[in-house]
Amino acid sequence: MADHGKAKRGIPPKSDFNAWYPAIVEIAELVDKRYPIKGMDVWRPYGWKAMRCIDSLTHSEMERTGHEEVRFPLLIPEDLLEKENRLVSLLKRARDEGVDPSELREQQEEAGFKKEVYWVRQAGETDLDVPMFLRPTSETAMYTLFPLWIRSHVDLPLKTYQIVNTFRYETKQTRSFIRVREIHFFEAHTAHVDEECATQQIHEDLEIVSRLMSNMSLPVIVSKRPVWDTFPGAWYTIAIDVIMPNGRTLQVASCHHYKDQWAKAFDIKYQNEAGETQYCHQTTYGMSERLLGAVVGIHGDDNGLIFPPPIAPIQVVIIPVAQHKSPSVSIAVESAAESLRNVGYRIKIDDRDLRPGQKYWDWEIKGVPLRLEIGPRDVENGNALAARRTGGKDPIPLDNLVDGVRNQLDIIHSELTKRSNNHANTCVNRLESLDQEIIDGQIYEVAFDGSDSDAEVLEKSTGLTILGDTMTEYSEPQPCIVSGKMTTRCQHLARMY
């Protein structure tokens, strides 16, 4: 593409990802970072619409799988936290000592959690007797009400979710969508009659993840996190990571199996058919605005963003060309827009009084997947010129626009899927021995079945972090990279965000 020395409105090349990413989120008008609080960006209309398009996919998955939407308060009184703290410190001690949590007696221990939350200690002029904090996640709030909602086995499973803002006082460097202090957060919380039913829920969650990720053309690595990276209070954690262009992995979603650990802490019980009192088994499934960060990072190029059609805030932009020359142009443009809107496409007509070239740049930066140009010549020929953001132009007939556009968007979607899968595949290498050179920007698959101290050796010597066990093991036993003993366990190593 011709670059008339104009440096593309200041977009750094994507090969310099650490400069490209923060620049593009502002240039494409997703966020405004000028709000004077660290890690709290302002969502601009275009960015917010993109997030809402992702949310809307999430909502329909929740609907499909029978989850019900709830909305819990932002503020949580401090005293509710005590139960959670006791649980977390108990589990932590059990892990440290390598014993089952039920063998330990509870003991008072301060969880490090308080440092990461925002506190409300005053209301008006009054100092609050019981301070409140802004939710960093909603277990505490929800599980205070669950015992009141669940009494009988017929109340189960309870499948709830909410999409809300959560808060975390980050002291590290912040990055739009990736590490922020106010987080746009999705959380599903479920309660079941037993461990097996909760496990089934985890399977359903993973199916939802896979459907969502395929809509967004995001290849993912699904890992069972090692114990030391398991969410506090969870029996196990399954995390979903995306490989960003610089080779760092970004955790975009996670599912936690809580067994009955939280239920015991919060007294969430039901009576079964036999009239016996049982503890519930619970799960959670979380995602965040990091999904948008991943979409931006993975699909964008030197010219700007590229949105996968299912979540593009604007799927087709229609550009009237040389409108003044013939009144037939704006008639054709209006009717094209109407027919596409009627079948549910998100359409924008750009009739600003600007040169067409400038409009093209604008919408390319913003990642609109398909552009339709309609000018006097096209009207005469009965065509619109369709330009794909992923490259290539085709005329499509005006009298069958809907099929033509659907076809074009399909091409774009599969092109994005192909590109991102290619990237993911070229990033992942097998690590055969600890002497092998670690290349920056690569992630590694490894046979590993060692102890915690072996894991430390592995992480120290590679400078990478263990993501955890893959969902499918090796079919043939392989020698563990540290201990040498034969194993089918397959794990990934990466630099994480």
Add this chain to the structure above:
RNA sequence: GGGCCCGUAGGUUAGCUUGGUCUAUACUUGACGGCUGGGGGCCGUCAGACUCCGGUUCAAAUCCGGACGGGCCCA
């Protein structure tokens, strides 16, 4: 947790070392008018900034201290 850098219009920036000539530079953006119009058009007119507080000084965008904000690197 440890270390480093930075703060001038909406954006990018010159000026700061060696205080005065700053009534602060340029590009871009925005408004208005005209010519234009199939890949960043041209001309004209206009608008817009020294983060805040304190200190030094006859004099501070410039030097010193602090606050706030932004960014980077290493545990």
